[in-house]
Amino acid sequence: MKIAKIEQFFPRRRMRLVKITTDNGLVGWGETTLEGKPMSTIAAVNELAEYLIGKDPLRIEHHWQHIYRSAFFRGGNVLMSALSGIDQALWDISGKYYQVPTYKLLGGAVRDRICVYAHWGIGSRDEKGLEQAKIRLEWLQKSGYTAFKSGPSGKWRAHEPPAVVDDFVACANLMREWVGDEIELGFDFHGKMTPALAIEVCHQLQPMRPMFVEEPVPQENVDALKQVSDHVIVPVATGERLLSRWEFRKVFETQAAAYIQPDVSHAGGITEVKKIANMAEIYYVHIMPHCAIGPIAFSACLQVDAVVPNFLLQEQIDTGLGNDLFETSWKVENGYIELPTGDGLGFEVDEKMVRQDNRITQDKMNLLGYGLVPSDEELGGEFYHLDGSVADW
Ligand SMILES: [Mg+2]
DSSP: OOEEEEEEEEEETTEEEEEEEETTSOEEEEEOOOTTOTTHHHHHHHHHHHHHTTSOTTOHHHHHHHHHHTTSOOOOHHHHHHHHHHHHHHHHHHHHHHTSBHHHHTTOOSOSEEEEEEEOOOOOOSHHHHHHHHHHHHHHHHTTOOEEEEOOOSOOOSOOOHHHHHHHHHHHHHHHHHHOTTSEEEEEOTTOSOHHHHHHHHHHHGGGOOSEEEOSSOSSOHHHHHHHHHHOSSOEEEOTTOOHHHHHHHHHHTTOOSEEOOBTTTSSHHHHHHHHHHHHHTTTOEEOOBOOSOHHHHHHHHHHHHHOTTBOOEEOOGGGGOTTTBSSOOOOBTTEEEOOOSSBTSOOBOHHHHTOOOOOOHHHHHHHTTTOOTTOTTTTOOOBOTTSOBOOO
16 A cells, blocks of 8 residues: 555635545545644645655654654654644554554553533623623533633733733633533633743632643743742643654653643644653643644544543634534533544545635735735734734734
């Protein structure tokens, strides 16, 4: 069996898919979406396709090693996202070739269902904000969710006056009041605080007992994250922007986080996220894989979650369940998704929907004046403080 064809699709904004077809007609799907970099992984996959065509798709580890290590330069979010999507597609083919769910090739399931959370929060306490929050909470609870995540909105500077901190904390307290004590609530600071401010806010949040605070500070400096962890009781999570075991190493060795959030479409695919999780296990660190993109990445997450003993909770956003793109979407019941039973990654793609091309084209970017459109969702937008300096997203 050889890899015969590699195609890419752009069915939604923030959704880049790779399809690998073998010479005997097996098909594998992966997701290479890299948020805010809509064109980059497309070029990377095209380059890697030259190596992959004609190769045996079942030699997944070998191809991972070649793509990661060959030609000297390693890592970076463009190469790692391209590699991640290809890795997912090869695991999909592998499962279909052996006619088992991929997790059976990864050691077999250690659980029967996967606990998931949805994005929900109270962003504003004005009448409209509360009404919107109520409607979404009711819909999500009817859909079966028992855990939710939100975060402080707006652009936070090195320090904010009490009113800003108090407003965020009041929203968090109200969330707890609405959902009660049986529901888990997490908060994503999006890496936009300094260590000192993050510690202050965590102390204010602590009485409402959040499950975790995510990326309290940016991802580059593990010592700063450790400083936060050492000063707060709230469990600290990080890792959606860390790539490969090598970037997670110091987080583990310093015990800087209680939970890690590797992204199966950025950190190196199914192959690498399982290794990161196994590495985390010896530090008693649990994984909560990041997944804020599409349903193929989410399906790849489920395969890893199935086999990792130290799995805790899976992120997903509404489009992650596969509505419109999958013949049968994932269903949440009582907070869980049942383990997939289909071969490979366990879904059937609706190719008619996938072939709809919704990418931002080069023509459109030229027309808009690349970089001049502040709110373009796919490019990530532009965020500035009142003084004109760059703010974190
Ligand atoms: Mg996050």
